[in-house]
Amino acid sequence: MKERYLRSLRLLSECYHSFEQMSGADIRKTGLTQAQFDIIVTLGNTAGMTFKELGRKTLITKGTLTGVIDRLETRQLVRRISGREDRRNTIVQLTAAGERTFEQVFDPHIQFCKQPFSGYTETDFITLEETLEKLKNRLDATIATTKTAAQGRKSSL
Amino acid sequence: MKERYLRSLRLLSECYHSFEQMSGADIRKTGLTQAQFDIIVTLGNTAGMTFKELGRKTLITKGTLTGVIDRLETRQLVRRISGREDRRNTIVQLTAAGERTFEQVFDPHIQFCKQPFSGYTETDFITLEETLEKLKNRLDATIATTKTAAQGRKSSL
DNA sequence: TATTGTTATACTCTATAACTATA
């Protein structure tokens, strides 16, 4: 039982890195970096959102986000719009080309990511979800205890 | 059932990022980057290893590894030794200061990482391990099908 | 004064490929 959690953490790490390797190879084929892909996917099917919200959802801090958005804007995949209510806000939204990229990239990617689950039964999914949910709750609770406030979680896929 | 796997993948991603956030905050307090920490931990309790092996274990490619090791060598935490058998090899090993760092850093870190599991029962651990192991096997099988050969997996905690 | 986003700085990692020295 001693240090048993280490095995679990190692497995979590290995699972994620395997997923990253699989998913990342597919993403890089699109010519987008992981961060750029996250932004495109987060903005897909929305009317756009502020830097603040985008940063919260993708876990990219504002300084970095400016650079990422700059590069996407250079490629004309997103645009910046000044907020009308609060003019301190900048809304980032997909351009038409960005929406096309989203469509070309997102669906094939999630189809690609479906592969490992081909043999999963309903019970397998329930177990997996419950197990991960429990772990996530514990991890987040620990974070909340460690620092006074926990921030938002990354979720792009 | 449609697209059900997306929820699982999102949970996996969220778990890992929560873990990273928790673990990363603890690691950064040591003044080491994640890559540097991985190297120190991988070299801890060994007589050293070649660049090739170190790269395989940490999933850092050789070009990057040279830079990471350079910075650790500057800080006198590791040293390079020419291989005696095959002089093309370079063995990397912890210096005395590196070993001290390993000891100061590793044990507190794994104690820190124990926190989320304080309420876990034996059954919880078994479920978690089996669930993650199954997922990892499926992910790796997919990778193996996608590319002809799958490489080693990252494991430093 | 507080907030949103930008800019600047300095570092670190990544991917790729050409190169050196050994084998």
Place this chain on the structure above:
DNA sequence: TATAGTTATAGAGTATAACAATA
């Protein structure tokens, strides 16, 4: 020729802090 590691290059993310415009 093949392998181990280095170097070079170009790009990208990170952390931190100072700053401008707006509230």
